[in-house]
Amino acid sequence: xxxxxxxxxxxxxxxxxxxxxxxxxxxxxxxxxxxxxxxxxxxxxxxxxxxxxxxxxxxxxxxxxxxxxxxxxxxxxxxxxxxxxxxxxxxxxxxxxxxxxxxxxxxxxxxxxxxxxxxxxxxxxxxxxxxxxxxxxxxxxxxxxxxxxxxxxxxxxxxxxxxxxxxxxxxxxxxxxxxxxxxxxxxxxxxxxxxxxxxxxxxxxxxxxxxxxxxxxxxxxxxxxxxxxxxxxxxxxxxxxxxxxxxxxxxxxxxxxxxxxxxxxxxxxxxxxxxxxxxxxxxxxxxxxxxxxxxxxxxxxxxxxxxxxxxxxxxxxxxxxxxxxxxxxxxxxxxxxxxxxxxxxxxxxxxxxxxxxxxxxxxxxxxxxxxxxxxxxxxxxxxxxxxxxxxxxxxxxxxxxxxxxxxxxxxxxxxxxxxxxxxxxxxxxxxxxxxxxxxxxxxxxxxxxxxxxxxxxxxxxxxxxxxxxxxxxxxxxxxxxxxxxxxxxxxxxxxxxxxxxxxxxxxxxxxxxxxxxxxxxxxxxxxxxxxxxxxxxxxxxxxxxxxxxxxxxxxxxxxxxxxxxxxxxxxxxxxxxxxxxxxxxxxxxxxxxxxxxxxxxxxxxxxxxxxxxxxxxxxxxxxxxxxxxxxxxxxxxxxxxxxxxxxxxxxxxxxxxxxxxxxxxxxxxxxxxxxxxxxxxxxxxxxxxxxxxxxxxxxxxxxxxxxxxxxxxxxxxxxxxxxxxxxxxxxxxxxxxxxxxxxxxxxxxxxxxxxxxxxxxxxxxxxxxxxxxxxxxxxxxxxxxxxxxxxxxxxxxxxxxxxxxxxxxxxxxxxxxxxxxxxxxxxxxxxxxxxxxxxxxxxxxxxxxxxxxxxxxxxxxxxxxxxxxxxxxxxxx
Amino acid sequence: xxxxxxxxxxxxxxxxxxxxxxxxxxxxxxxxxxxxxxxxxxxxxxxxxxxxxxxxxxxxxxxxxxxxxxxxxxxxxxxxxxxxxxxxxxxxxxxxxxxxxxxxxxxx
Numbered sequence: 001x002x003x004x005x006x007x008x009x010x011x012x013x014x015x016x017x018x019x020x021x022x023x024x025x026x027x028x029x030x031x032x033x034x035x036x037x038x039x040x041x042x043x044x045x046x047x048x049x050x051x052x053x054x055x056x057x058x059x060x061x062x063x064x065x066x067x068x069x070x071x072x073x074x075x076x077x078x079x080x081x082x083x084x085x086x087x088x089x090x091x092x093x094x095x096x097x098x099x100x101x102x103x104x105x106x107x108x109x110x111x112x113x114x115x116x117x118x119x120x121x122x123x124x125x126x127x128x129x130x131x132x133x134x135x136x137x138x139x140x141x142x143x144x145x146x147x148x149x150x151x152x153x154x155x156x157x158x159x160x161x162x163x164x165x166x167x168x169x170x171x172x173x174x175x176x177x178x179x180x181x182x183x184x185x186x187x188x189x190x191x192x193x194x195x196x197x198x199x200x201x202x203x204x205x206x207x208x209x210x211x212x213x214x215x216x217x218x219x220x221x222x223x224x225x226x227x228x229x230x231x232x233x234x235x236x237x238x239x240x241x242x243x244x245x246x247x248x249x250x251x252x253x254x255x256x257x258x259x260x261x262x263x264x265x266x267x268x269x270x271x272x273x274x275x276x277x278x279x280x281x282x283x284x285x286x287x288x289x290x291x292x293x294x295x296x297x298x299x300x301x302x303x304x305x306x307x308x309x310x311x312x313x314x315x316x317x318x319x320x321x322x323x324x325x326x327x328x329x330x331x332x333x334x335x336x337x338x339x340x341x342x343x344x345x346x347x348x349x350x351x352x353x354x355x356x357x358x359x360x361x362x363x364x365x366x367x368x369x370x371x372x373x374x375x376x377x378x379x380x381x382x383x384x385x386x387x388x389x390x391x392x393x394x395x396x397x398x399x400x401x402x403x404x405x406x407x408x409x410x411x412x413x414x415x416x417x418x419x420x421x422x423x424x425x426x427x428x429x430x431x432x433x434x435x436x437x438x439x440x441x442x443x444x445x446x447x448x449x450x451x452x453x454x455x456x457x458x459x460x461x462x463x464x465x466x467x468x469x470x471x472x473x474x475x476x477x478x479x480x481x482x483x484x485x486x487x488x489x490x491x492x493x494x495x496x497x498x499x500x501x502x503x504x505x506x507x508x509x510x511x512x513x514x515x516x517x518x519x520x521x522x523x524x525x526x527x528x529x530x531x532x533x534x535x536x537x538x539x540x541x542x543x544x545x546x547x548x549x550x551x552x553x554x555x556x557x558x559x560x561x562x563x564x565x566x567x568x569x570x571x572x573x574x575x576x577x578x579x580x581x582x583x584x585x586x587x588x589x590x591x592x593x594x595x596x597x598x599x600x601x602x603x604x605x606x607x608x609x610x611x612x613x614x615x616x617x618x619x620x621x622x623x624x625x626x627x628x629x630x631x632x633x634x635x636x637x638x639x640x641x642x643x644x645x646x647x648x649x650x651x652x653x654x655x656x657x658x659x660x661x662x663x664x665x666x667x668x669x670x671x672x673x674x675x676x677x678x679x680x681x682x683x684x685x686x687x688x689x690x691x692x693x694x695x696x697x698x699x700x701x702x703x704x705x706x707x708x709x710x711x712x713x714x715x716x717x718x719x720x721x722x723x724x725x726x727x728x729x730x731x732x733x734x735x736x737x738x739x740x741x742x743x744x745x746x747x748x749x750x751x752x753x754x755x756x757x758x759x760x761x762x763x764x765x766x767x768x769x770x771x772x773x774x775x776x777x778x779x780x781x782x783x784x785x786x787x788x789x790x791x792x793x794x795x796x797x798x799x800x801x802x803x804x805x806x807x808x809x810x811x812x813x814x815x816x817x818x819x820x821x822x823x824x825x826x827x828x829x830x831x832x833x834x835x836x837x838x839x840x841x842x843x844x845x846x847x848x849x850x851x852x853x854x855x856x857x858x859x860x861x862x863x864x865x866x867x868x869x870x871x872x873x874x875x876x877x
Numbered sequence: 878x879x880x881x882x883x884x885x886x887x888x889x890x891x892x893x894x895x896x897x898x899x900x901x902x903x904x905x906x907x908x909x910x911x912x913x914x915x916x917x918x919x920x921x922x923x924x925x926x927x928x929x930x931x932x933x934x935x936x937x938x939x940x941x942x943x944x945x946x947x948x949x950x951x952x953x954x955x956x957x958x959x960x961x962x963x964x965x966x967x968x969x970x971x972x973x974x975x976x977x978x979x980x981x982x983x984x985x
Binding site: 018019021022023025026028029030032033051052053054057058061062064065066068069070073 | 902903904921922927928934935945949
């Protein structure tokens with residue numbers, strides 16, 4: 001029937017041709033017949049024509065019949081399938097639910113994979129968009145770019161249609177619209193948006209040389225300016241200066257980036273003009289704030305661009321050895337760059353969830369086998385009554401197709417709920433979150449896996465019916481090799497999933513057991529954005545900090561008086577946020593380095609009291625005190641890694657070093673290491689500088705408040721204290737330290753939870769499968785067991801035999817699973833922290849767990865077998 | 878002559894019956910039906926071909942292309958196992974109906 005329908009629908013041409021031939025033959029034969037009856041040739045043909053009654057009409061009738069009959073049979077089969085499923089509602093319910101869960105989970109994970117990895121980037125011709133980075137053999141392969149270097153790249157390239165840069169640092173305090181707000185700003189070269197291919201929703205782009213102009217992100221326009229239609233051309237107050245709004249971005253604009261780009265900023269509210277229309281000053285080759293994008297000319301392959309960039313890098317190394325020694329340029333397609341860190345994790349999840357579906361399919365196939373065995377008499381009867389084998393196969397396939405369709409329908413309904421829900425709970429550092437949705441490609445995927453699963457489990461009973469001969473009573477022996485293969489496969493896959501879950505969970509635990517280097521409990525942090533007047537207009541020199549220090553002192557006095565506050569301090573960056581500053585330095589008394597070689601270290605401005613408040617231990621010397629300010633000798637504190645690295649044999653306390661500003665600073669102490677870049681990343685050399693003595697200006701202090709109990713309760717008091725000191729200072733990024741720690745392992749946690757859920761599902765399904773098969777086996781062999789017990793076998797022997805059979809299958813499955821795990825293990829090595837992919841304890845643990853569950857699953861039917869009354873068995877039949 | 882109204886199922890049975898011995902093409906089936914009913918039924922192409930295709934799809938008939946007695950390539954139909962079963966059960970049904978009808982009409 002399916003074949004006929006297929007022929008009718010898809011092989012129309014051939015069917016039509018055959019019909020034409022058939023009718024032409026008929027016409028000839030009818031004419032010949034008339035001739036034999038003595039008619040004149042002309043009349044004979046006419047009469048035949050007339051008898052045929054209009055060729056087109058006949059063809060039309062035949063066509064209608066063909067389609068009609070196909071549909072009739074299809075409807076008949078579907079009805080039959082539904083009727084037979086309704087006769088067995090528990091079978092139907094289990095199957096449909098298993099499929100709904102499996103297909104729903106697969107579709108959900110695929111939606112994420114689709115949005116993050118498969119959909120083209122939301123810009124025109126995304127394959128020509130490239131990210132460009134400086135690279136250095138020791139500092140790393142993807143370094144942000146010096147403005148002067150960018151300027152030269154852009155001037156010298158011929159492979160790129162456009163090259164643009166983004167500086168993610170500028171922050172703006174918006175005033176004049178109610179409460180002061182901090183807006184995350186980016187400074188961009190004028191052709192940044194035209195390079196991406198983004199058209200403004202309102203207004204226009206910058207012109208290259210325009211100053212004091214801004215473009216607003218759509219949400220900024222809505223939130224702070226009430227989506228005013230007259231926005232373009234109006235003035236806004238930013239950092240106490242007046243800016244003209246020239247454009248508003250479209251609502252669907254998003255800047256595709258990876259979590260570590262832009263110093264961990266995920267969004268920008270406002271865009272200003274970076275300029276860079278004339279050659280930058282020489283010092284602009286030694287600072288590296290820029291993220292650079294290029295759009296390749298049409299038809300230029302990225303390899304060609306790379307060759308050209310190598311050549312440009314070569315020139316720059318020669319011309320500017322001080323800054324560009326050993327520096328190269330790397331070009332990575334934006335698509336590749338954005339998802340580089342999550343590709344493995346997402347494909348691992350997809351593979352895991354596909355395994356769950358496979359296990360589910362094996363269960364359904366087993367159920368269908370049992371059903372088929374029960375229906376063999378029915379089938380035999382129908383065959384005897386004239387139903388062809390093909391027809392019976394069609395009916396069985398229709399039944400599994402009906403099951404698969406119902407299951408996937410339910411699964412899809414689940415997906416419509418789960419995808420948006422999941423999207424809200426995905427770790428925020430996953431790129432392209434806004435692209436995750438149920439779209440046409442997802443629906444195609446669902447259709448595909450529905451068909452695939454339907455055929456997969458639908459065909460298994462057929463394979464069985466071909467391979468195994470029926471015995472006289474129309475009942476199979478119960479020891480079917482196919483069932484055993486299915487069970488072994490299920491157990492293997494379940495083991496792989498359990499092993500994956502075990503490894504991920506152990507990795508997450510190892511990560512969380514890493515001490516971050518400070519006391520995380522009872523800490524509240526928040527960030528302030530100080531208006532430019534605090535900076536004193538002086539970008540260099542310690543005097544710039546007086547105003548900021550006054551603000552910090554006044555705020556500290558008020559906060560210290562809030563009930564429940566134990567201690568507090570300020571710092572430039574929160575820990576674990578993936579943000580830092582880096583500074584080169586020179587140690588007194590050491591031989592000078594050759595040009596282009598520097599010692600460099602992360603450095604963090606902090607205030608007196610910071611180490612105590614956050615709980616970083618002082619290992620040697622003393623912490624900063626109130627007197628370490630603008631007017632007192634310059635001092636620094638180093639962390640243990642820095643001490644070890646630069647003074648391996650000496651005590652650094654008392655030694656002196658200097659930064660670019662040439663002032664000598666004395667090391668007064670050593671503090672413990674902190675995992676500032678993330679728990680899984682080893683601490684880097686780090687230096688702390690008193691806020692008042694920092695050589696450049698820092699206007700975004702974070703406060704760290706240690707409380708006696710729940711720190712979140714302090715938020716309102718803190719907000720009030722800030723408003724008392726300066727109502728124009730916005731406060732944001734309010735979080736407890738526990739939240740920061742937890743957020744920093746978000747991706748790892750998500751992965752671990754997702755895989756664990758899948759593994760539990762797999763364990764459950766596989767044990768149900770084993771239970772089902774063993775129960776079936778016992779029910780088929782009740783008589784045999786009865787006879788054996790009647791002739792003297794003990795109950796224990798029967799119990800042992802049945803459990804042994806289940807255990808054998810489970811153990812083969814476990815062994816198979818261990819082998820697959822050994823093969824796949826190294827693929828997930830990059831996702832693991834502090835645990836090897838073949839961690840013996842984990843593998844042993846999950847093997848024992850799985851074996852125990854399997855034993856239990858076969859023990860229940862075994863007990864039923866052992867409790868069978870021998871007499872009943874003998875009376876059976 | 879006006880073609881007598883065929884009872885529902887009659888045409889199917891006639892086609893099955895005419896194919897009972899050998900495979901035939903459409904024209905031959907039409908001729909055969911005419912012969913075995915003593916010319917009472919003349920099946921026209923407009924009824925014959927839709928019926929043949931329907932029965933083929935239902936799995937009662939199968940078809941193949943072969944040369945006819947006039948050496949013309951034609952589509953030949955023959956009974957399948959299912960079709961043969963169908964012929965048997967339908968024949969029995971018709972006999973019962975025919976007997977019942979006869980006795981009904983003979984009674985006074």
